[in-house]
Amino acid sequence: MNTMDYAKARELMVEQQVRPWDVLDPRVLDALATVPRDAFVPAAHRNLAYADLALPLAHGEFMMKPVLEGRALQALALDPGDDVLEIGTGSGFLTACLGHLAREVVSLERHADLADAARSVLAAHAINNAQVVTADAFAYTTERRFSAICVTAAVDVIPQRFLDWLQPDGRLFVVRGRSPAMEAVLVRNEVNAPRIQSLFETDLPYLVGAAPVPTFEF
Template sequence: MTLNIETARHAMIEQQIRPWDVTDMRVLGALAAVPRERFVPELHKALAFADTALPIGHGERMLKPVLEGRLLQALELQPNDEVLVIGTGSGFLTACVATLARAVTSIDRHADFLDAAKAKLAALDLNNVRFEQADAMAFRPNQQFDAILVTGAVAEAPDAFGHWLRDGGRLVLVRGLSPVQETVRITRERDAFRTDSIFETDIPYLAGAEPVEKFAL
């Protein structure tokens, strides 16, 4: 069984993630080191390494491995970084970020997601993460960050997210209208922000950040 899991993990990285332009060796190393199968709901264990999004409860989904890899790479994390993860979900991306950065704050609206992620990271001796139950749209952090990862899409990037960055900090999020959304990296340059388009995708919206319906007369 262990051999089969390791074979599947290797195939996920070499056949799914690396061919999709994920070449950062630290990111690939994190994806290999964090046991994704431990973060997948029991009902879907057989699909832990499949190229598909997986339901995790509360109508939310664990992203495809290729998306996880590209989002992590877009963050350009450094070993000394302090990072905010908006949307803990399964906890897998938070665990990967924790292996790449010095300190992580991970927030989610759902207490059960946070409790499960906290236990899983503790079992992996990843003790550099602070979990907080919070709604991202009302969150008020008491610090700024070197990098911020948003794990759900937003119709428009909230201005507040950018102001939580330190100078030189990077915010990676998916924005726009489904089914054609754009992954961007927003870099703070003192009081200005530079936006780089990374790739197109389509993922579920972060709660509270969905498009506003427009009514035509």
């Protein structure tokens, strides 16, 4: 594929996949139309960069489908002044989109090679407000509180530590539950208790450390 093909494919992805899935926020559509997804996809799968597919990365990780990325970005309703925590950098594509929409992004990636690759591509595309930290989300500690958190893999139960990283009135996007009947939810950090809004059904691989504990049957 040449560069023009990628530009056309990006336009078609937005118009034929993402928008029909009720992603109508103009800022989100602009981010998806602007950030070159093909630059973040491993070379072996680059021709599939704009397909309606989850794409494999190293270590059994993956890139979410474009429609799911669009829905996540729209659900978070980011303002240009927001600080975002991303749990699971992966390729760095969603990191770039978050950077396009928010003031600053801190993204956690447990695999050093994926983190390094994401940093390189983000730098090459002048996305200077996104910091990739090599860390496991279950070992990471910070005193910062974020406006929004985006979790790029599923959890069985939403970990309390993720909620603790939210500012009052902050938002968390995450997919929770048991495969194959998982639900994407938006959690709002309200005064008395978190308010959980169910968004749509989907199915994602689990975040390492967040899978269901195996139950033994005798």
